[in-house]
Amino acid sequence: MALTLTCPVCGKRNGYEFRYGGEEKGPRPDEAGITPRSWCEYVHMNQCVAGIQKEWWCHKDGCGVWFTTHRDTTCNLEVDKPEAQS
Amino acid sequence: MKRLEKLSTLRINPAKTLHFKYKNKNLKGLSGDTVATALYASGIRIFGRSLKYHRPRGLYSLDGESSNTCMQVNGIPNVCAETTLLADGMEVKAQNVAGSPETDLKGFMDKLDWAMPAGFYYRTLHKPARIWPIALKQVRKAAGLGKISAEFQMPGKYDEIYPKADVCVIGGGPAGMSAALAAAENGLRVILLETRPWLGGFFDYRTAQNGAGLSLSQSVRQAAEQLEQNSNVRIFTQTPVVGVYNNNLVTAFQKGCETDYFDERYLEIRATSVVVATGCSERPLLFENNERPGVMQIGCAHRLAQTYGLLPGKQAVFSIGHDLGLEAALDLFDLGLEVLCVADIREDGQDPALIEGLQQRNIPFLRGWVATRAHGNKTLHKVTLATIPGTLRKDFSCDLLVASAGMTPLTGPLSLAQAKLAFEPYTGFFIPRQLPAKIQVAGRLLGLNHPATIEASGRLAGTLAAGDCGVSVESRLKEAREKLNQLPGPDQGSKLVTAPVQGRKTFICFDEDTTVKNVKQALAKGFDATELIKRFTAAGTGPGQGGIPGHNLPLFVAQYHGDIKATAMPTTVRAPLVPTYIATYAGSNHDMCKRTPVHDSQKAAGGVIRRIGVWKRARYFSKDFSCRAEIENVRKNVGLLDASTLGKFRLWGPDALNALQRVYASDMSRITNGKVKYSAMCNDDACIIDDGVVVKRAENDYYFTTSTARAGATVEWIRYHTRYDGWNFHMVNLTDAFGVINMAGPNARKVLAKVTDADVSDDAFPYAAYREFMIKDTIPVRSMRLGFVGELSFELHVPSSYMQALWDLLTEAGKEFGIRHFGLEAQNVLRMEKAHLIIGSESEQRTTLHDVGLGFLWSRDKSEEKTVGAVALRQTENQEARLKLVGFKMEDPSRVPKDGSIIVDNRIRGYVCIARHSFALQEPVGLALVDAPLAGEGTRLQIYEDECNGQHLYATVVPTPFYDPEGKRIRM
Amino acid sequence: MAVEIKRQSPISFPGNPLKTELRGHWTVMQEYEAKGDAPRVIDLSHRIRWDLQDSDIARHRPGGVSIPDTPGRCVFENGVLINRMNRTQASIWHLSGEDLSIPDDPAFTDVTDATVFLALLGKEIFSITEKLTTLDFFDPLKEAPFLLQGPFSHVPCQMVILGNTPEKSAILFTCSRGYAQDMIAAVLEAGAEFELHPAGENAFSDWVNK
Amino acid sequence: MFGRVKPLWGEKSSLKSNYDAVIIGGGLHGLAAAYFLARDHNMRNVAVLEKRFIGFGGSGRNTAIVRANQRTQENVPLYKEALALWPVLTKDLDYNLMFFNCGNLNLMHSEAAMNAARMNVATAQFHGVESHLIDAKQCKELVPALNILADITYPIFGAMYHPPGGILRHDAIVWGLAKGAAEHGVHVHQQTEVTGIGVENGKIVSVETDKGQIKTPRVLNAAGGYSAALSYQMLGIKLPISVLTIQAMVTQPLKPLLNHVVSSGAYHAYANQTLKGEIATGAHMDSWPNYTTQTTAYYIKHQAEALAEMLPCLRGVKFMRHWGGLADMTPDMAPIMDGNDSIEGYFMDCGWGYFGFKSCAASGKYMAQFMASGNCPNMLKPFSLRRFEQHRLMGETAAVVNYTPDN
CATH class of the missing domain: 3.50.50.60 (FAD/NAD(P)-binding domain)
Incomplete structure (x- = not known):
């Protein structure tokens, strides 16, 4: 157990209380005229950033909230001030 | 062996004798002994044989740095005798010996080293190919140290705790103790972890004066008592740290003593700040036969005497590179050891008082000399010393060689914590250059040696750790820094890597029998990075966790490359830092599983219970796994199924409908009061992930069910897919709040009518309707007319606390109508006859809603709702070459194909999801996923079962449902 | 044979209670044999529990009590314990005996039967809980009573720390009812070292009254 | 005796400006x-x-396990060929890859799992890859250390036994x-x-x-x-792709105990004994992407819990080394x-x-x-x-869905 995440409701907790919900990709695109490729881009494709990424988490074993956080994937640590560092 | 008595430093209790067995002999030790010291006291010098060459191995260190003293204790293999306290009645055996450690029949292997250069097996043993299987057997037999039988049962009790700490201090020596005290003075929760059974570290056994009139031993024991009184400090002794992880998670295990509730206890500590004060071990001296029994490290010799009262030998030579070696020589001399000579690698830099001590005792002292060879067949009888360049040599006959190249900082916890270590030329240590957040370091591992400095550095680290916890510590920090600055700094470390040796048996790693020569061979082959050499020669991969080669190997490699300063890189350290029992890691291992409210009564009724996902459920109610009686009773009379595991949810609020529209394929705005709506959820590849029913209980207030498997993830799923919308709706997971009974069969209504005053006639409560009413005026139920098993059925959702009562009421009321339980397998067959889908049985990850024939559930007219899966449903709607769900019947009705059989022609065209003999239809029927071109009615399917030896079965695609295709029986 | 309609708790403790009471179809265990000051576990599953969710949660005053203003905070008044869970949600646990009917407001859901409800009392309970969870019951930033939502013996729980001083140690917690049997087994096993034993509802009432 | 030894993969050459x-x-x-x-x-x-x-x-x-009993016909032939290549490569490379053809047992813990495994077995047999369904008793005969009692979290119903598989020296x-x-x-x-x-x-x-x-x-x-x-x-x-850390670990070396690779989906663990005698075991991935190869306390404990039930004699054996690597996971x-x-x-x-x-x-x-x-x-x-854009995932995993919202 190494990762900790800061739930906006419950505070800093053990990472295993949470569910990873993917890279932040923005709201669902409009359906009209969307091509298979751009739909796939939204659903499956990842940037796989080796560095700080914005991502979704759910505090599944706690309060259940979905939230975004910034995490550095090269050290598996949450980043306090992502804008300042990125 | 006679023990030295009356030493104030002893940690043994001469009054308490312990008995143990070794080599079929009854031996004695004392309370406080380790298995190793007790054996040593009994005259044992060879503890086992080495892995590859079967060389005799003895007591070299006392903290488990090598596998030399790995023994079998009470049937448990690879027990480190150095770190295991002796207990009464222990049975101890040597490992990896054919015969005894003294006369090992495989001792000849030592002469065959020429045939086994580094990586020799990669280049040999495969030519010709047929010899490899034979060689492989021999390789397997020769490998491995301990033995364990397949039937072995590990005795003892194993436990776990997850304490929180503000500051966790690793190492209970003088630095760690000072750090703990400093942190505790700030009112913080402190945990102090120490591997040995007592605090005090390398002060504990030393009689040197601390400058205030006390010996180091006395002063540190006083400090320990003081610390034990401090209620803010929780001290764990006999607790080696095994892991340090991100965000200061420290794992360790505590060995229980007699009064403890456990044999071993796993600890997982989340600390705000961690202080690493692990101190040092010794850097092994590399010379010929450097691991011959009779050669030991300074601390080992010194502690044998001072801690255990055992004079380590009679006549000794010292070849050391650190003042602790000089101190030990003096001390041991005074205790009666004949010291023939002390050779110091260092030309200068020694403490003058120690030199004077040697002179006073007439102990010959050679500066710039070093041991180059240990002689003696099995144990030591002679030592050759030489000058560092190897130009002058001297021999000494002796039975003890105290040998050590210098100190090695125990940086394991720091490395695991991702600290960046770098070679520091003055001390010769790998020292942390960059520490992770909220990790502090103190004491000897920084190269400090002076007692006051060590304590002061502990104080500083403890204060810094308090600062990490948010305590304002500025003035104390200043004070601690000033104090430290006034004291002596780090000692210069000795730089020697290898003595001037010629032979082939200079061991850089004892566990894997890796010699300096092997390392050179690896370098010559192009394995020029330390990590590659480790992999190629296995150095550092044995039970000693790199305790012997960890420091020397990178120094040696760097020296080979010609520039220690630039190229010395520490080797990778991995958890666990101390080998740890699987039993200990497993701890209490609670199995957490859900039971339905009628679990016990179903079990009592003969239910065969299976774990299905997070639940335990009744699969059968008889030994007849065809479930014929259960099935036929549902078709003929009436049956009760416990369906409590279905996911059940309330969803309400102004945006409730929006949320439903988002996740369900159908148009959920068309739900009408009093009716159930069946629909499905898909993922964004259009694949079906769930199905269930939704009812509207009030305006903007819905109650819906999901499959058992999806219950746990549904709230999360809906919140995820609405997370950008800011909608105002709420959900409650009522899965456990309601028990569910599916009462199905032609007599179901009669049974229900007996227990309720509500009108349950088909007119008042038709198929696909939803009603709420009371049972016996007491139990509120939510009821749905559904038809999963193809008969008249009422699904009754009842508050869980009433579930057993309702179950009993129905059982009682149904007696006259032939009611009985049915289980999951019966349901499985019943629903298959109706071709009703179970997700995961008739679908797989890639199966779309269209593929299973439920495409009609999808409402294509709600693109504004952005329904999950809708885009892909559109894109896959007319896609060819997908696996489609079909029903089939067998050409030969005497044979039911097995589930999971494949459908083939010249390639695989699909597979049988389920097939059973249908008692209603009196022939086998089944469902299969087949390539779309084979999905047409009347298509002949060729079924290939496992082990069929080319004998195929044949089936024909038929329309579904198989049973009651008009659906009359569900509408009865 | 007439079936007696009973409401059943999801757990049954080993051993027999000294005193029970029939209350609204529940058989409430009131007393077990006392065992000094060893820690006790008490089944309160029959106590009424509501879920409250509302985007404007502050407008509610269940049992006349205001909802705590920040998530993690609890109030205990008039026998009602209210635990603020997040921005829009609170749990309401009725710790006194009165028969209560749920407010006629869709914001409330009766979840009494959704969970098992247990109390742990006694000064060694935190030595027991540290075997089962990584949650911090001594967080210096939190003042009892406070709510922690997180895993306990691997199962998501709502845990309310009523007191965390040696003199006054008590925890209330709920988890999914289905886990009840394994949860109590885990708690009893973890507590065996400290002679944790079942106690009746009266022991809890006594504690509350003190 | 060695004289001038040539580096194994050639003398260091400098980077050329052109390569094909x-x-x-x-x-x-x-x-x-x-x-x-x-x-x-x-x-x-x-x-x-x-x-x-x-x-x-x-x-x-x-942990160097090889096998060819994949789930789909698109995959089986590829892995079958890979399996056949080890002896050939050993010879062609003149380097002992140390193939230990010990066979693999993939344990099944329910009736449904046995049926699902039958599809793999039939698929393998159809492609001429040896693979059989065996019952719990046969499992015990092959791996005497296995616990086939019913009172464990995931009782063993049987296994998919795949004799051609084994391990190599990676x-x-x-x-x-x-x-x-x-x-x-x-x-x-x-x-x-x-x-x-x-x-x-x-x-x-x-x-x-x-x-x-x-x-x-x-x-x-x-x-x-x-x-x-x-x-x-x-x-x-x-x-x-999601880049996840996958972890593995070894115990202290032992004399031969396990003669086959044993794996279990339900326990999320596999174990085999290397030629050095260590029990190598692993399988877990944390579900969030990260590029660290750091290990977790959670997992080594989980693995111990699993092994303590599956192979209870290992309770008396010590874990010695735990490491992580990166796995580039696709949705299928x-x-x-x-x-x-x-x-x-x-x-x-x-x-x-x-x-x-x-x-x-x-x-x-x-x-x-x-x-x-x-x-x-x-x-x-x-x-x-x-x-992926054609919504034609491969079906290499039967699982209905990974219960993660991003799937």
């Missing part, structure tokens, strides 16, 4: 592709670029392939980091490295865990082998997740064929990147 093919990643897949390019397709002017040292990534961190394959490639003229450049890929008019033209520029018409992305990041950063091509647990699609000369061999080790010989062979001819061999056609 550049392979990014000195792991098993990259080295295998290089070896087959040079050996079978006479393309010898090939560079393998490795940021650290060869075998540093997944190649040296896996490092030996890395070194053997490097040696073989070097003998055919391939340059293996260690400590050489790729910093960019040059594309002109839709064609690969060059590779930038920290040691200089290379002109080349072909690039193979075989960068393992870094392949997706590399693809996006250097070419703007996103891949359906099948790799992406593709090339010449949007960029001519850009080839991908990635997304291998759990399966990169067992497949490397076959994928190297076919990727080499693909790169040399420019045409995708039939064997690789099902593994195209486009399957």
